[in-house]
Amino acid sequence: MDGHSAHASLAGDVPLLEMRSVSKRYDGRGRALSEVSLKVAPGELVAVIGSSGAGKSTLLRCVNKLIDCTEGEILFEGRDIARARGRELRHARRRIAMIFQHYNLVYRATAIENVLQGRLGYKSAVAGMLGRYSEDEKRRAFEALDRVGMAPFAYKRADQLSGGQKQRVGIARALLQEPALMLADEPIASLDPKSSRTVMELLRWIATELRVGCLVNLHQVDFALEFSDRVVALKAGEVVFDGAPDRLTSATIAEIYGEAEPRGAVGPTESAESVEAAAAPCRNAGSCPVEAVLEAGVA
Numbered sequence: 001m002d003g004h005s006a007h008a009s010l011a012g013d014v015p016l017l018e019m020r021s022v023s024k025r026y027d028g029r030g031r032a033l034s035e036v037s038l039k040v041a042p043g044e045l046v047a048v049i050g051s052s053g054a055g056k057s058t059l060l061r062c063v064n065k066l067i068d069c070t071e072g073e074i075l076f077e078g079r080d081i082a083r084a085r086g087r088e089l090r091h092a093r094r095r096i097a098m099i100f101q102h103y104n105l106v107y108r109a110t111a112i113e114n115v116l117q118g119r120l121g122y123k124s125a126v127a128g129m130l131g132r133y134s135e136d137e138k139r140r141a142f143e144a145l146d147r148v149g150m151a152p153f154a155y156k157r158a159d160q161l162s163g164g165q166k167q168r169v170g171i172a173r174a175l176l177q178e179p180a181l182m183l184a185d186e187p188i189a190s191l192d193p194k195s196s197r198t199v200m201e202l203l204r205w206i207a208t209e210l211r212v213g214c215l216v217n218l219h220q221v222d223f224a225l226e227f228s229d230r231v232v233a234l235k236a237g238e239v240v241f242d243g244a245p246d247r248l249t250s251a252t253i254a255e256i257y258g259e260a261e262p263r264g265a266v267g268p269t270e271s272a273e274s275v276e277a278a279a280a281p282c283r284n285a286g287s288c289p290v291e292a293v294l295e296a297g298v299a
């Protein structure tokens with residue numbers, strides 16, 4: 001077993017995040033999420049996989065309260081935030097950080113100014129608007145940039161950074177929030193293989209070393225297998241798999257991504273090694289779209 005899985009099993013009994021039968025229906029439509037239940041422990045990295053439209057983004061938006069779920073409970077540190085308002089909501093938002101596929105940086109601002117925005121939840125609106133940050137906050141922002149290898153770029157404008165560098169600034173900003181839970185919506189979908197790996201290694205480090213729970217939407221199955229403690233697969237808004245990456249078979253992957261019959265000689269008892277092997281052709285490329293895993297399974 002690799003180090004990080006062993007580590008996660010030591011996590012406390014109280015889940016950091018627990019979703020209980022959460023459903024979401026957008027106006028006049030079917031359910032985008034259907035009775036989703038899952039848990040994230042401190043220090044655990046949970047990957048959410050599923051094809052486009054499966055409900056991955058909806059799930060994260062319900063947790064960070066960009067949208068309200070229609071039914072169910074979302075317990076964060078033991079308290080239901082599904083219907084939280086006001087002070088309770090602000091407290092939860094502060095402790096739940098988010099990183100995005102498209103970084104969501106202020107491009108005319110420098111890297112360090114972007115990172116400092118991670119403190120906004122802790123300041124009055126006026127102090128935040130005026131960009132009033134203490135020396136201590138500035139020092140911490142610099143340290144966060146240093147942690148993600150971006151200290152030399154602290155005073156560079158965000159629009160002059162590469163995609164991978166922008167995402168690292170996004171991670172530093174999230175860290176400045178001192179989160180208990182980190183949400184990431186397809187954080188590597190726009191990145192080259194090398195930057196993708198750097199970002200996943202940072203998320204892994206944040207989970208293992210800082211004991212932050214990470215809930216990460218990923219399209220790249222091989223990265224989910226390599227970096228997560230647990231994989232939750234969504235299909236049409238429902239959880240169709242929840243378990244350790246080494247229990248995710250090619251047959252299950254095929255089912256998740258809508259194959260009527262798994263292609264090639266893949267059976268339900270197939271071992272993780274064969275899934276790894278199926279993903280292997282993508283390993284060098286660093287990023288493995290699902291289709292490639294399925295293709296590899298045919299051979």
Ligand SMILES: Nc1ncnc2c1ncn2[C@@H]1O[C@H](COP(=O)(O)OP(=O)(O)O)[C@@H](O)[C@H]1O
Pocket residue numbers: 026027029032050051052053054055056057058059
């Ligand atoms: N704002 C919205 N209004 C209506 N329907 C939406 C909205 N956002 C997403 N959906 C629908 O909800 C389902 C899940 O979408 P989404 O959560 O974005 O999936 P994913 O992130 O896995 O691609 C899809 O059918 C999508 O069309």
Ligand SMILES: [Mg+2]
Pocket residue numbers: 056057058
């Ligand atoms: Mg999405």
